[in-house]
Structure formats: C-alpha cells, structure tokens
Amino acid sequence: MKLSKSFRIALNIIAHSKIRSWLTIIGIIIGIAAIVSILSIGAGAQKTLEQNLNSLSADIITISPGFSRAMGAEAGFRGGGDIGGGPGISQGTSGSSSPKNLTTTDVTLLKGIANIAQIMGTVSGSTNSTYLGKTGKVSVDGVDPAVWRNIVTTDLKSGRYLSQGDTNVVVIGSRVANSTFNNIQVNQQITIGGQTFVIVGILKESGGSDDSRVFMPIKNAVNILEDKSSKNFDSIVVKVKNISQTDDTIAQITSKLMLSHGILQSSKVDFSVTSMKAMQESVSTTLNSMSIFLSAIAAISLIVGAIGIMNSTFTSVLEKTREIGILKAIGARNKDILAIFLFNSAIIGFIGGVLGISFGIIASGFISELAGTSTTGGMMGRFLSFTYVSPYLIIGVFLLSISVGLLSGAIPAYRASRLRPVDALRYE
Amino acid sequence: MEPVIKMKDVWKRYNMGKAGGLTVLKEINLDVKQGEFVAITGHSGSGKSTIMHLLGALDTPSYGNIYLKGKNVKELSEDSLALLRGKTIGFIFQQFNLLPTFSALDNVMIAMEIVNTPDKEARVKAMNLLILVGLGERAHHKPTELSGGEQQRVAIARALANDPEIIIADEPTGNLDSQTGKFVMDFLRSLNKKGKTIVFVTHELELAKYASRTIYVKDGKIEKEVYNKRRLK
Numbered sequence: 001m002k003l004s005k006s007f008r009i010a011l012n013i014i015a016h017s018k019i020r021s022w023l024t025i026i027g028i029i030i031g032i033a034a035i036v037s038i039l040s041i042g043a044g045a046q047k048t049l050e051q052n053l054n055s056l057s058a059d060i061i062t063i064s065p066g067f068s069r070a071m072g073a074e075a076g077f078r079g080g081g082d083i084g085g086g087p088g089i090s091q092g093t094s095g096s097s098s099p100k101n102l103t104t105t106d107v108t109l110l111k112g113i114a115n116i117a118q119i120m121g122t123v124s125g126s127t128n129s130t131y132l133g134k135t136g137k138v139s140v141d142g143v144d145p146a147v148w149r150n151i152v153t154t155d156l157k158s159g160r161y162l163s164q165g166d167t168n169v170v171v172i173g174s175r176v177a178n179s180t181f182n183n184i185q186v187n188q189q190i191t192i193g194g195q196t197f198v199i200v201g202i203l204k205e206s207g208g209s210d211d212s213r214v215f216m217p218i219k220n221a222v223n224i225l226e227d228k229s230s231k232n233f234d235s236i237v238v239k240v241k242n243i244s245q246t247d248d249t250i251a252q253i254t255s256k257l258m259l260s261h262g263i264l265q266s267s268k269v270d271f272s273v274t275s276m277k278a279m280q281e282s283v284s285t286t287l288n289s290m291s292i293f294l295s296a297i298a299a300i301s302l303i304v305g306a307i308g309i310m311n312s313t314f315t316s317v318l319e320k321t322r323e324i325g326i327l328k329a330i331g332a333r334n335k336d337i338l339a340i341f342l343f344n345s346a347i348i349g350f351i352g353g354v355l356g357i358s359f360g361i362i363a364s365g366f367i368s369e370l371a372g373t374s375t376t377g378g379m380m381g382r383f384l385s386f387t388y389v390s391p392y393l394i395i396g397v398f399l400l401s402i403s404v405g406l407l408s409g410a411i412p413a414y415r416a417s418r419l420r421p422v423d424a425l426r427y428e
Numbered sequence: 429m430e431p432v433i434k435m436k437d438v439w440k441r442y443n444m445g446k447a448g449g450l451t452v453l454k455e456i457n458l459d460v461k462q463g464e465f466v467a468i469t470g471h472s473g474s475g476k477s478t479i480m481h482l483l484g485a486l487d488t489p490s491y492g493n494i495y496l497k498g499k500n501v502k503e504l505s506e507d508s509l510a511l512l513r514g515k516t517i518g519f520i521f522q523q524f525n526l527l528p529t530f531s532a533l534d535n536v537m538i539a540m541e542i543v544n545t546p547d548k549e550a551r552v553k554a555m556n557l558l559i560l561v562g563l564g565e566r567a568h569h570k571p572t573e574l575s576g577g578e579q580q581r582v583a584i585a586r587a588l589a590n591d592p593e594i595i596i597a598d599e600p601t602g603n604l605d606s607q608t609g610k611f612v613m614d615f616l617r618s619l620n621k622k623g624k625t626i627v628f629v630t631h632e633l634e635l636a637k638y639a640s641r642t643i644y645v646k647d648g649k650i651e652k653e654v655y656n657k658r659r660l661k
Contacts, residue, residue, distance in 0.1 A: 001542045016529045326525045329486055330586065331514015331542040333507050421513075422487040425525065 032356025142221020349405020
C-alpha cells in the first residue's frame, strides 16, 4: 500500500473518532504550549539580561554597602547602567535603605590601588519631576561628572555628557526623554525634586537601565534626594586599567575596605564588591537553571500528553481490530498497518504541535503583557516582560511534538501490525 | 494438473492454557483443482470455518502443509502471504466485513490500492465492479446505508477487485434472505463458469448443491467427499 493511502486511512480514523482525537490533541497542546511559553520567556529574559549586561563594561567593579553574596549590584550600582532595564518612572521609594558605610575616605583610600583607572562615589534614588504640567517619579543618579563621562557606556543621541563644573544640568536616558517627558529635547528645562534643571544631553537607547535614568552632578543630587550626603555613597564605581587583573583588584579593594572599616573577619564585611563579569555569570547561571527547571515541569505535561496519545492509539487499535483483520485479509502487509497507526499518532502530534506552538506564543505574549503592566513584579516582572520565540525553538518543539506522537504511537502500532488476520477478524 | 489448493495432513490445535489444548482439525487432506466449485459443509463447530481460514492463508496449520498455487504457505514471509491474499484470493464473509467508514466504492478500491494499483485505474475498475453487482448508483453510500444484500454485493465486488484465481466464501448467504442468497450463489456460479476456483463454507445442504463437489466435515475430520452430479443450474 502506498504511504499516501495509509495516511488517508489514518486521517479517516481520526475524523471518525473526533472527540477522542481532540481530547488527545488537547493533552499535547497543553504540553507543547507550556514548553514554548516557558522557553520563550526564558529566552526573552536571557536576551534582556545579555542586552543589559552588554551595555556595561567588563572593566567596571561596583562596591555596594551591605553584604550580598549573590547580587552585590542589587544594592545600588547606578554608574554605567545596571541590570533590569526598569521603567522611566521609578517604582521605588526615595533614597536607599542600605547602610551608608561607603564614604569619601574609602574612595580616597582605593585610589591608591594601581589597577584602578577611574573611581567615583554615587548617590541614587527616585523623586518627583515635572515637565509641562506632567508629574511623575524619575530615577536619579548623582555622579562625579569628570569620572562618569569615562565610565558611561551609552552613547549620546544629542547634546553632551556632564562636564566638570556643571551645575543644575542633567543627562537623561532615551526612555525618560521619549516616554516620561514626551520627546523632550536638549536645552529644555525640567523640574526635578523641586529644582529646575537644564537637559544638556540625551542618551541613545541602550536596552539597559541607562534608558530610564537621569544623571546629574552629585552635588545637585544630594540636594534633591532625601537623606543623601556628598560624603556617603550608595555605591562606589571603579574602572580598572587591566581587565585581566580584575580578580586581584577586587581582592585589594576588599582588603583595603576591611581595614578601613575595621573588619577583621571576611564573614562580617559590610560591603560587597562585584565585577560585571561575575554578575553576568551568576545571573546567567540562575536563569539557565530556572529555565531548565521550568522546562522539566513543562516536559511532565508533555509526557502526560504522550501517554494520552498512546492510550488513544491503543483504543483505536482495539476499536479497529476487526478492520485490521479485513485489511490483512485483502492483502495489507504488517508494515501497511504499522504505517497507518504511526501516521495516526503522528498526525495527532502534528496538530497538537501546531496548535500548542500557537497557544504557547500567545500565552507567552499574554504573560509578558501582564508582567509589563504589573507594578509589583520588580526585576522578575521586567525580565518576564520580554519574550523571545526563536525559529529554532519553533522548529525544535514542532519536531519534538511529532516525535512524541510517533514514539507514543509506536508500541500500539506495532502490536496492531502483528495481529494475526484470523484473530483480528474474529474480534468483536 | 497440480491442484491450486492442497492441504496435506493438516492439523490445527489451539492452546487453551491450563485447560490444555483443543484440536479442531485432524489429518485434513484436500486437493482443489483449478476451476473447481467446492462446498465445505458440516455442523456448527465441525471445523469448516477453520479450514476456510487455512485455505485463505489467514491462519497457519499447527501441523502439516498447505500449498497455494504450489507454494507452501508455511514457508512464505509475511509480505509474500499478504501479497498472496491480495492478488490470488478473494474473500467473501458471512458478516460482509466492509470497512464501515468507507463508501462502497472506497471499500472496493482499497483492495486494489493495497496492491498498488494506481488510484485512477482502481476507481474505474471499482465502479465497473459495482455496476456489475448492480450497485452503480449506490457507490458512494456507506455500508450502514446499504441493506445486507447490498453489502454482500459490495463484498463480492471487493473480492473480485484484483481478479483473483480463487474465491473463498464463508457462509456467504448466512445473513441474507433467500432471494438475495440465491443471487449471491448464482453470481458465484457464474464466476466459476468464467474459470474462477470457488471454495465456500455452508451449513445448508441445499446451497452445497451449487458446488461440483461437497466436502463433509465432522469433528475436525473430513467425513466424506461427494461429487454432485445433479448440480443446481
């Protein structure tokens, strides 16, 4: 029998057992949709992370108050951009809750390390801003203008960077310019924290958190942000001369700061030192683990779907036993019967795959939409708000779906093919 | 002339597990020559249907050999057996055994498509066969939309699809009224006159009179063979 005929008979079997076939297909749809949505959200988060981290320089080391082994940067690095890519209007509270144990003394002390090219202390927080009657919160970074222009990695779209001696001027990120302030241009005035500032530069869109920040001289920032001082910093940002010596530089920084803070045991340090490279590896590993874990959960639903296909094919074989006998009596070979039932389960896998992929893309879009509009999602919400469905994912999952169909149909199809015609014909 | 069907010391025994075995055929020796019209008759449970299954290569003997057109069925591969069933033998069953989701036309076509006859050729030939059995206008009806007699006529058309040398029929009139039954038997006789070898199983002695030879089976053994000098014309 030609394969096309076996295929048509398989279609005929499915068409004449619609309810059972659809119930089986729904099982596959759920499994495939779960895998597609989880992997696309995972890929989107990975891509967002890479985009954000790529906007940072590998030669940057951040020192933050408080000790956080896992995410030192979370405590408040705001120099060359950080992970997250938050919205233009900050959701956080004014000022930092971290202990203010990084001081100008620390900065002066660290300047003695040979591999340090640039160093500055920064303050950061969020405050109200007003432009043309529109009020909202913006994230503000107070930086040393002379050092910041050597550390910032985002290019200018228009205007200039901050310069030494600047006062009451700001450089704003692209999202702040476009969304928060409705395409504001350089030389326009905005009110931030009750003071008027002139925009001297607008940064290009980077995909990183620079897009949603306002940079100003630290002396201005301490005036408009609550509980800030130009002698206590939310973070110290260091640019190294030689990247290959980063680990050694981190060790020196740690050693000097422990000495400066009077700490003798490394377990009691009141600061954290993080290099961008280490952070990238750490977050990437965490994201990968999360993706694998969630995919494993999704795979379980696919396994349940596969068992559904097997059950459905077994039922089909039982229902069609007499017809298998008829086909064999009129000349069908074992391989013809095998092909019919393999096609049967592959078609279920195919339809389940196509619909599952479609629903998975829709579901990931829906989750991303929800996360994007959520005001409580935090960093995870921002990651979930980007999904990426790669062509490889679609092709891979599609092939997986058909393979699952074929594999789960293989045993019942084989058993059907081995039925003796006389036994099949006697089956009631 | 070598017989087209030859059963040589054939035994059939079913294993019944702990209950032991059940021997349903013993020492069957039977030759059917080309163009013969043979009836196999006997009481229910005598083993006549088992003989038919063995003759049609739907089953294999526990002991002994069956030769179809000189080929020992036991020595044929699964594929060769399937080809033999598809091209050399046409089956007509008491229960009609049509594919319920297929139309009459498709039921006839499938027999040809299984042996790789091109679709167009199969369609034309199937339609002609349905016209031959008087069902040209019901070609697109499903079995459930046909009467028993019509279904059996579709089954006859299917049995003839690949122009087989041997027609094997198991109680072909068992589920039909007497008038339709007569039509079926007359049709088989006309096929026999055209040179087809026909072997049919029946428990009705009256129908056995259509055959040129009647094999009587009792308790799994051939009790006697009778050549019918006064066949029903």
